[in-house]
Amino acid sequence: MTINVIGAGTWGITLASLLSKRSDVLVWQRDNSKAKILNQTKTHPNLNRFKIPDNVKHTGTIEELDFNNITVIALPSHSFNSILSKCDLKNGQYLIASKGFNHDSSLLLSETLENLNVDKNNIAVISGPNHAEEIIEGKASASVIASVNNEYAKKLQSLLSSNTFRVYTSDDIVGVQIGGAIKNIIAIASGLCVGLELGDNTQAALVSRGMNEILNLESVYNLNHKTLYGLSGLGDLIATCYSPYSRNRQLGVLLAQGLKLKDAINQIGMISEGINACKFLNDITKKHNVEMPICNEIYKILFEKSDPSKSLENLMTRDLKDEN
Amino acid sequence: MTINVIGAGTWGITLASLLSKRSDVLVWQRDNSKAKILNQTKTHPNLNRFKIPDNVKHTGTIEELDFNNITVIALPSHSFNSILSKCDLKNGQYLIASKGFNHDSSLLLSETLENLNVDKNNIAVISGPNHAEEIIEGKASASVIASVNNEYAKKLQSLLSSNTFRVYTSDDIVGVQIGGAIKNIIAIASGLCVGLELGDNTQAALVSRGMNEILNLESVYNLNHKTLYGLSGLGDLIATCYSPYSRNRQLGVLLAQGLKLKDAINQIGMISEGINACKFLNDITKKHNVEMPICNEIYKILFEKSDPSKSLENLMTRDLKDEN
Numbered sequence: 182m183t184i185n186v187i188g189a190g191t192w193g194i195t196l197a198s199l200l201s202k203r204s205d206v207l208v209w210q211r212d213n214s215k216a217k218i219l220n221q222t223k224t225h226p227n228l229n230r231f232k233i234p235d236n237v238k239h240t241g242t243i244e245e246l247d248f249n250n251i252t253v254i255a256l257p258s259h260s261f262n263s264i265l266s267k268c269d270l271k272n273g274q275y276l277i278a279s280k281g282f283n284h285d286s287s288l289l290l291s292e293t294l295e296n297l298n299v300d301k302n303n304i305a306v307i308s309g310p311n312h313a314e315e316i317i318e319g320k321a322s323a324s325v326i327a328s329v330n331n332e333y334a335k336k337l338q339s340l341l342s343s344n345t346f347r348v349y350t351s352d353d354i355v356g357v358q359i360g361g362a363i364k365n366i367i368a369i370a371s372g373l374c375v376g377l378e379l380g381d382n383t384q385a386a387l388v389s390r391g392m393n394e395i396l397n398l399e400s401v402y403n404l405n406h407k408t409l410y411g412l413s414g415l416g417d418l419i420a421t422c423y424s425p426y427s428r429n430r431q432l433g434v435l436l437a438q439g440l441k442l443k444d445a446i447n448q449i450g451m452i453s454e455g456i457n458a459c460k461f462l463n464d465i466t467k468k469h470n471v472e473m474p475i476c477n478e479i480y481k482i483l484f485e486k487s488d489p490s491k492s493l494e495n496l497m498t499r500d501l502k503d504e505n
Numbered sequence: 506m507t508i509n510v511i512g513a514g515t516w517g518i519t520l521a522s523l524l525s526k527r528s529d530v531l532v533w534q535r536d537n538s539k540a541k542i543l544n545q546t547k548t549h550p551n552l553n554r555f556k557i558p559d560n561v562k563h564t565g566t567i568e569e570l571d572f573n574n575i576t577v578i579a580l581p582s583h584s585f586n587s588i589l590s591k592c593d594l595k596n597g598q599y600l601i602a603s604k605g606f607n608h609d610s611s612l613l614l615s616e617t618l619e620n621l622n623v624d625k626n627n628i629a630v631i632s633g634p635n636h637a638e639e640i641i642e643g644k645a646s647a648s649v650i651a652s653v654n655n656e657y658a659k660k661l662q663s664l665l666s667s668n669t670f671r672v673y674t675s676d677d678i679v680g681v682q683i684g685g686a687i688k689n690i691i692a693i694a695s696g697l698c699v700g701l702e703l704g705d706n707t708q709a710a711l712v713s714r715g716m717n718e719i720l721n722l723e724s725v726y727n728l729n730h731k732t733l734y735g736l737s738g739l740g741d742l743i744a745t746c747y748s749p750y751s752r753n754r755q756l757g758v759l760l761a762q763g764l765k766l767k768d769a770i771n772q773i774g775m776i777s778e779g780i781n782a783c784k785f786l787n788d789i790t791k792k793h794n795v796e797m798p799i800c801n802e803i804y805k806i807l808f809e810k811s812d813p814s815k816s817l818e819n820l821m822t823r824d825l826k827d828e829n
Contacts, residue, residue: 309706309710310705310706310709310710310713311706312704312705312706315706316706318704320706320707321703321706321818321822322706322707322710323706323821344822347821380639380642380644381636381639381747381748381749382633382635382636382640382644382646382647383644383645383646385634385741385743385744385747385748386633386634386646386647386744388740388743389734389736389739389740389742389743390736392734392739393734393735393739410716410734411717412710412713412714414713415716415717415739416710416712416713416714419709419713419743420705420706420708420710423705423709423747424709425705426705494645497645497671498645498668498671
């Protein structure tokens with residue numbers, strides 16, 4: 182058996198390495214010359230203390246992937262649709278490790294796969310407090326794999342679990358994706374708190390409110406609170422909001438220091454998914470008339486030149502009212 | 506009008522200072538000589554860049570307090586009962602700023618006041634992500650005041666609110682106290698993660714699970730999930746688990762470094778409420794057969810000489826199962 186991984190970022194390489202204990206793995210990435218270098222050096226530039234296992238191979242030719250096998254999708258959300266729509270996916274099984282919305286339709290990524298003729302019983306998603314840099318070092322981490330097909334979720338659980346990487350299963354594929362997408366926006370807010378030196382009280386107040394405003398999406402999605410307050414929701418939110426590894430938090434810090442969005446993106450050098458998630462969420466909340474004050478202020482900061490300091494002050498001085 | 510504050514720790518002094526904008530305040534503390542020094546220097550040893558307002562006075566004589574007024578109780582939980590049971594409280598109104606359980610009965614502190622003949626309509630509690638050190642610097646913070654008497658909660662809200670200290674009201678006096686007591690135990694676990702260098706993924710997984718195991722107390726208390734996932738529950742939990750200001754988190758860090766409990770307490774020099782909360786919670790969970798795995802491991806570390814590293818490993822390698 183060979184398992185495919187599409188996308189050779191830190192998360193794709195980490196999942197490939199976890200899977201390599203039980204299967205050969207073929208990792209695809211767009212740039213063939215980079216695939217060749219990975220085959221030669223067995224070292225990823227952003228995980229440079231880690232040696233990629235020998236049974237993980239790399240290719241830049243997507244035709245080399247056999248889509249009758251299991252395929253892990255670890256693409257940034259902006260290339261999810263453009264790359265996968267060219268492939269014949271219908272006979273395969275998929276694990277979505279990407280986080281965010283479809284850039285052409287604001288659909289969830291699992292819904293996008295269904296539109297590409299994949300049976301929903303062959304779709305799963307993975308999410309949790311999972312900074313790749315720590316998993317690759319063998320530090321204990323836990324994650325959730327969700328699918329409407331419990332048997333498939335259990336199969337993936339067996340393939341990925343180890344003593345240090347604990348996988349839980351869930352049937353709530355929607356809740357896991359919503360938590361994974363929106364937490365990146367709240368993490369930008371958390372980074373702004375850090376950059377503006379607003380203090381630990383303000384940061385915790387915003388993060389906990391951010392957690393709760395995700396539930397306002399109930400009018401759009403069928404949300405299970407247990408999922409959103411679980412590892413893939415709250416757990417991932419906390420990790421992303423407080424860990425220096427988080428690129429979304431880093432983005433907030435840099436914006437607070439006065440950098441323009443473009444310059445902050447360049448300085449980070451990797452994609453901060455919260456930027457795109459914020460854009461698509463804004464379409465969704467406008468269309469469905471959902472109130473999400475923190476995500477809305479982040480939208481204004483990113484796309485309408487709102488001053489971060491004033492936006493955060495707005496959030497902290499909303500009218501006094503009953504908490505419930 | 507004079508408002509009483511019982512207890513001259515950092516939180517008592519901070520609340521006294523917030524109240525001083527709308528009332529004279531008389532702060533009681535056990536040590537008369539320290540009260541005299543505060544009257545002279547107007548400086549608290551742990552908030553030494555802050556000048557205590559002139560209309561905040563200090564006394565070591567509890568008979569000087571007029572218990573027909575509003576009294577804020579900012580005592581450590583271990584002296585709550587012993588000090589207050591000597592006073593005639595029945596005609597006053599109270600705001601409990603202490604966190605924890607009654608050391609003689611494992612009752613909630615509001616229940617303790619009721620047993621001291623205070624009408625429940627005259628009892629409120631305050632809790633939130635509120636490190637005193639930041640509030641005193643004027644950094645934006647938000648808090649929750651809960652009482653079964655909404656009118657009294659609103660009165661306290663008016664007395665305490667400012668542009669930088671936002672107070673929300675709630676009717677859930679039980680939920681606010683449970684969140685405030687248990688988060689200190691989870692913060693010890695969070696500090697252990699930091700001290701043992703287990704990484705951001707493990708820490709976030711434990712904090713989010715810690716949040717959710719609090720809800721297992723539903724079989725003992727009438728808990729409103731909205732309160733526990735709100736500012737006074739989740740918000741305070743996150744602040745306490747991630748802020749270096751938290752003494753409970755500090756305790757975890759020191760225990761992870763191999764210090765004995767006694768030595769860690771001495772080094773911190775102020776009370777870590779999580780130690781006592783853990784002890785009383787253990788009685789409660791045993792009596793009512795409630796499963797709280799993280800609090801249980803912290804109990805074993807504090808009182809049964811469990812090795813922190815092994816305890817944390819136990820928590821991260823519990824059997825794989827369905828998340829919901």
